[in-house]
Amino acid sequence: MAVNVREEDEEIKPDMTPMIDIIFLLLIFFLLTTKFIPDEKFITSLLPTNKGQANTSQQDIEPPEDCNIMVYPAGMSRGQQPSFYDNEWKTKREVRVAKCRVGAGLEIEIQGHLLSFGSSDAKKWAVVQEVHAYLHEELKKREQGSALRKDEDPVVINCFSGMPWKYAILVYDAVREYERQQTGKGLGNPSDLLEAREVNFAPPRIRDYHEWELGNELWEIIHKK
Amino acid sequence: MAKKKIEQAKDEIDLTPMIDMIFLIIIFFILAGKITSDLRPEKITVPPTKTALKTELPPGWSKVVINVAGTTQTSQFKGKPPRHTITIGKNATWTGDGYNDFSSYQKLRQFLDRVYNAADKYDDPNKTGIQLPMVAVEIRADSECEYRIVQEVQQVMSDTIDCFPDANGKHMLPKKHASPADMKSFIDIRFTSRKPKKD
Numbered sequence: 422m423a424v425n426v427r428e429e430d431e432e433i434k435p436d437m438t439p440m441i442d443i444i445f446l447l448l449i450f451f452l453l454t455t456k457f458i459p460d461e462k463f464i465t466s467l468l469p470t471n472k473g474q475a476n477t478s479q480q481d482i483e484p485p486e487d488c489n490i491m492v493y494p495a496g497m498s499r500g501q502q503p504s505f506y507d508n509e510w511k512t513k514r515e516v517r518v519a520k521c522r523v524g525a526g527l528e529i530e531i532q533g534h535l536l537s538f539g540s541s542d543a544k545k546w547a548v549v550q551e552v553h554a555y556l557h558e559e560l561k562k563r564e565q566g567s568a569l570r571k572d573e574d575p576v577v578i579n580c581f582s583g584m585p586w587k588y589a590i591l592v593y594d595a596v597r598e599y600e601r602q603q604t605g606k607g608l609g610n611p612s613d614l615l616e617a618r619e620v621n622f623a624p625p626r627i628r629d630y631h632e633w634e635l636g637n638e639l640w641e642i643i644h645k646k
Numbered sequence: 647m648a649k650k651k652i653e654q655a656k657d658e659i660d661l662t663p664m665i666d667m668i669f670l671i672i673i674f675f676i677l678a679g680k681i682t683s684d685l686r687p688e689k690i691t692v693p694p695t696k697t698a699l700k701t702e703l704p705p706g707w708s709k710v711v712i713n714v715a716g717t718t719q720t721s722q723f724k725g726k727p728p729r730h731t732i733t734i735g736k737n738a739t740w741t742g743d744g745y746n747d748f749s750s751y752q753k754l755r756q757f758l759d760r761v762y763n764a765a766d767k768y769d770d771p772n773k774t775g776i777q778l779p780m781v782a783v784e785i786r787a788d789s790e791c792e793y794r795i796v797q798e799v800q801q802v803m804s805d806t807i808d809c810f811p812d813a814n815g816k817h818m819l820p821k822k823h824a825s826p827a828d829m830k831s832f833i834d835i836r837f838t839s840r841k842p843k844k845d
Contacts, residue, residue, distance in 0.1 A: 437661050437665070440665075441661065441664075441665065441668075444665065444668050444669070444672065445668070447672055448668055448671060448672050448675075451672060451675035451676065452675065455675050455678075460840065460841075461692055461786075461838050461839070461840055462698035462699055462700055462701075462838075462839055462840065462841060463698055463699060463700070463701050463784065463836035463837060463838055463839065464695060464697060464698050464699075464836070464837040464839055465699075465701055465834070465835070465836055466835040466836075466837060467833050467834060467835070468800060468803065468804045468831070468832075468833040468835065469833075470770050470772050470774050470776055470778075470804075470831060470833055514718070515718065516718060536693065536694055536789065537691075537789065537790065538691045538789070538790075542694075542842035542843040542844075543842075543843075543844075545694040545842040546694075546842045546843070546844050549694060549695065549696050549842065550696075553696060580793050581793070582792065582793055582794035582797065583718065583792055583793070583794065584718070584792070584793045585718045585789060585790045585791065585792070585793065586693060586714075586787045586788065586789060586790070586791045586792070586793050586795075586796050587693035587694075587789040587790070588793070589793045589796070590693050590695060590787075590837055590839065591693065591694075591695060593837075594695035594696055594697050594698075594839070595696075597697050598696055598697045601697060607699060608697070609699040609701045610701070611834050615771060622797060622800065624797065624801060625794060625797045625798060625801065625818075
């Protein structure tokens, strides 16, 4: 009787070893191939097509009124010669803090070093909020009351070409958020953007670079209104 | 008899809890992780913004991811001209050194021409006569990358400038097209970004 029971036991119990082997293999596969990237999202943007073929010249997208937004490194005071800015830029080259100004309005400082890789989300969020609040207020002052958003003066972002990308996109983001509040649309679809106010990055000013031209570019952006 | 049974049970380790745990770990990795994608190099940290959305592509559309890296940090390029890289997919990485190196833009334009020729087209809603490809371009630029690189990538995409030298050896001048139908413009851009958590 006892012998019978034992035989039955052995038949029921399957051999687990191959299954465990395969499961370990799977586990190792997932361990090696997985990575945790932060959740990346997108800001949709449309390049203008209706400016003619020569839309690379600055004049063509010069806004009629003062909806210019300037972004440039902090610590460069106005009223200097281009050579001064060129020299400043060559010696520093790093933009820890930037300045942002709409038209001839007051400028604010953007604590850009808090936006970089090692910084905490709370600090980044605070900087983002600050820039948004400033630009929303400035843009509100310059509302023209057009019936359609696309008839409002286009906003042009004039960012110094040597700045880190994070400043330009943050300013763009703030203007888009302002427009989103005005239209109530998400502006995530290109079709929404066709009806929205134009927000453009100014085309590059310098072509066939010589390094000393950066001083001229800085001078122009710092003194532009 | 009873004694023998107990001894046998001691010999064999009970594997069930271990298998349970391993299954749990596997399921965790399947659900929480994303398999490494060569389209998105990890070394790029995208900038933080507030309005970024998860956007869906319209049916029939495809997407091209342009990874743009380069540095503005002094420590990274002391004495050398600032360098940038434009990466598409796994094997296509184009480097540009300094301000007067346009080779990366030229390679990008050649790549975009191929994408344009293969893509389905639609008429520009602004009635310019330009045939636009049903392709969205994701610009996944590093947060510390020089802004001029992103500017130039946008100009190259719109096909309004010529990254190849003209008769006088000048680069990046406005491009002359015989008719708007010749323009190979990509206009639909998705700037990659990440929304920081509030707390």
